[in-house]
Amino acid sequence: MSGPARFGAIIYAGSVKRLSAFYLEMFGLRVLRETNDLVSLGGEGFNIVVHVPPVELPDTKFNTVKVFVAVDSLEDAKRRAMELGGKALEGEWSNPVFKVCNIADPEGNHIQLREFML
Numbered sequence: 320m321s322g323p324a325r326f327g328a329i330i331y332a333g334s335v336k337r338l339s340a341f342y343l344e345m346f347g348l349r350v351l352r353e354t355n356d357l358v359s360l361g362g363e364g365f366n367i368v369v370h371v372p373p374v375e376l377p378d379t380k381f382n383t384v385k386v387f388v389a390v391d392s393l394e395d396a397k398r399r400a401m402e403l404g405g406k407a408l409e410g411e412w413s414n415p416v417f418k419v420c421n422i423a424d425p426e427g428n429h430i431q432l433r434e435f436m437l
Contacts, residue, residue, distance in 0.1 A: 324366030328386050331372040332426055339369040341403045341424050345396070346388055387431035393420050396432050400424075 332338040339358035342348060348360040348367065357370040367386070390396040397407035397420065404425040411420045417433040424430060 324361055324364060326364060327361075327366030327368065328384065329368045329370055330386075330424075330428060331376060332369050333372075333376070334426070335369050335371055337404070338424060338426055341405060342367050342369065344403055345399060345405070345424075385429050385431055387433055389417075389433045389435060391434070393418055393432055393434045396434075397422060 330338065330342075335356070335358055339350075339360060342360055343350065346362070348362040350358060351361045351366070352359040355371075357368055360367045360369070393411065400422040401407055406423040408421040408423060408429070411418060413419065413436075416437065417435045419434075420432050422430050422432060
């Protein structure tokens with residue numbers, strides 16, 4: 320990736336190391352920058368920054384933003400998520416372009432996976 324990414328997400332984490340390892344392995348990203356407070360991961364013009372929260376997070380949380388990522392196989396990706404400490408959530412949907420399912424990372428953040436059918 321040359322220069323800063325134009326698209327991405329910031330994910331606040333209780334354990335930056337654990338969560339960044341999940342995203343690194345799950346989506347084949349690479350470490351772009353690492354400090355005590357964050358790990359910046361990138362690939363194909365997309366950047367995920369796993370960051371220490373600026374304030375204490377409540378015990379119960381609901382994300383108003385959900386990351387979506389294209390994968391080659393929903394089944395393989397769900398299996399991989401569980402191997403990395405995440406969860407495969409129930410349900411699968413499709414439209415004429417792609418099939419969709421959801422997983423959760425080790426801290427419970429939901430991620431939509433898309434397998435293109437074209």
